[in-house]
Amino acid sequence: MIPFNKPFLTGKETTYIEEAVASGKISGNGIFTQKCQNFFEETYGIKKALLTTSCTDALEMCALLLNIKEGDEVIMPSYTFVSTANAFVLRGAKIVFADSKLDHPNIDETKIESLITFKTKAIVVVHYAGCACDMDAILSIANKHNIFVIEDAAQAIDSYYKDRALGSIGHLATFSFHETKNIISGEGGLLAINDEQFIERSEIIWEKGTNRSAFFRGEINKYGWVDIGSSFLPSEIIAAFLWAQLENITEIQEQRISIWSQYESELKTLAEKKQFRLPITPKYSTNNAHMFYILCNTNEERTKLISFLKEKGVHAVFHYLSLHKSEYFKLKHDGRKLYMTEEYSNRLLRLPLYYKLTSEEIIYISQQISAFYEH
Numbered sequence: 277m278i279p280f281n282k283p284f285l286t287g288k289e290t291t292y293i294e295e296a297v298a299s300g301k302i303s304g305n306g307i308f309t310q311k312c313q314n315f316f317e318e319t320y321g322i323k324k325a326l327l328t329t330s331c332t333d334a335l336e337m338c339a340l341l342l343n344i345k346e347g348d349e350v351i352m353p354s355y356t357f358v359s360t361a362n363a364f365v366l367r368g369a370k371i372v373f374a375d376s377k378l379d380h381p382n383i384d385e386t387k388i389e390s391l392i393t394f395k396t397k398a399i400v401v402v403h404y405a406g407c408a409c410d411m412d413a414i415l416s417i418a419n420k421h422n423i424f425v426i427e428d429a430a431q432a433i434d435s436y437y438k439d440r441a442l443g444s445i446g447h448l449a450t451f452s453f454h455e456t457k458n459i460i461s462g463e464g465g466l467l468a469i470n471d472e473q474f475i476e477r478s479e480i481i482w483e484k485g486t487n488r489s490a491f492f493r494g495e496i497n498k499y500g501w502v503d504i505g506s507s508f509l510p511s512e513i514i515a516a517f518l519w520a521q522l523e524n525i526t527e528i529q530e531q532r533i534s535i536w537s538q539y540e541s542e543l544k545t546l547a548e549k550k551q552f553r554l555p556i557t558p559k560y561s562t563n564n565a566h567m568f569y570i571l572c573n574t575n576e577e578r579t580k581l582i583s584f585l586k587e588k589g590v591h592a593v594f595h596y597l598s599l600h601k602s603e604y605f606k607l608k609h610d611g612r613k614l615y616m617t618e619e620y621s622n623r624l625l626r627l628p629l630y631y632k633l634t635s636e637e638i639i640y641i642s643q644q645i646s647a648f649y650e651h
């Protein structure tokens with residue numbers, strides 16, 4: 277069986293974990309945490325980076341930093357992971373879902389402005405499959421109405437909008453190092469703070485509402501409880517693992533991009549003939565090869581293709597069920613039909629993509645897809 281995902285190890289993970297353990301400092305915010313955070317700040321032009329235990333946690337920190345409270349409204353796509361919405365729901369926000377684009381699962385920037393009210397606090401964009409949302413258009417709407425932009429860049433490491441790294445553009449942004457992402461630490465995440473007004477408070481929220489970070493830097497001579505917060509920082513053991521991955525990001529990305537490109541060239545002609553769609557990367561975005569998906573013609577076609585591939589030993593999977601139709605949210609939704617969101621929920625199929633996927637396996641998978649469409 278060719279699995280959907282296989283976590284890739286560079287080989288240095290356990291070496292660095294041993295180093296962390298031997299150093300005697302294994303709680304958070306030590307040397308490996310610093311290395312990882314500096315990497316994000318220096319490589320991607322992020323003002324301040326903080327490691328978190330997950331992207332979900334980083335999103336929850338965003339909601340705390342923006343002081344989201346009962347009745348505030350937050351606009352985001354419905355075609356996303358639950359955490360994008362849940363982080364704000366936990367603070368009492370009302371989620372207002374926007375539809376996806378015609379040619380991409382990303383939020384349709386032309387559908388945002390009509391959803392803004394005097395209660396709107398933020399727009400959360402999700403760079404689906406590591407492909408950039410139209411950030412100039414979104415920032416100009418946000419600036420006009422004086423609201424914040426958060427990038428859920430969980431899938432978007434090492435990807436760019438024009439010449440700016442994803443995660444460095446919104447006021448705040450979040451990354452994930454879950455084992456299904458390009459760069460992993462089992463569970464893990466990062467909060468990127470690009471608007472300086474949030475830097476000081478972000479460290480306090482990160483450290484259980486205390487000013488311990490400033491204390492460790494020697495800026496104050498005792499630390500205590502100064503704000504609300506929680507335990508959002510991972511241990512050095514996680515950071516050590518993550519550092520072994522970040523050190524090899526160039527090689528990891530090259531390999532993934534080459535796999536992605538091979539899929540595209542294997543499937544291009546068939547897709548044109550059978551009218552299923554391959555991913556479209558807009559001119560303003562790079563492709564970080566987080567995911568290779570196809571868009572089947574119908575839901576029924578997708579269901580049949582999944583079971584056909586399964587019989588042939590290939591594990592292909594569908595993706596998000598629209599959040600506005602979820603069991604938790606359906607009665608809270610305002611009833612607007614989100615046509616494209618539902619299309620992606622019904623028709624999008626993800627193919628196996630991981631570092632160790634071989635060229636022969638890609639050819640085999642593509643041949644099976646071809647065999648399916650030929651009968």
Ligand SMILES: *Cc1c(COP(=O)(O)O)cnc(C)c1O
Nearest residue numbers: 330331332357359430452454465
């Ligand atoms: C993976 C993912 C998350 C959640 O990341 P965790 O690190 O598992 O919390 C959130 N949003 C999107 C878009 C994701 O793909």
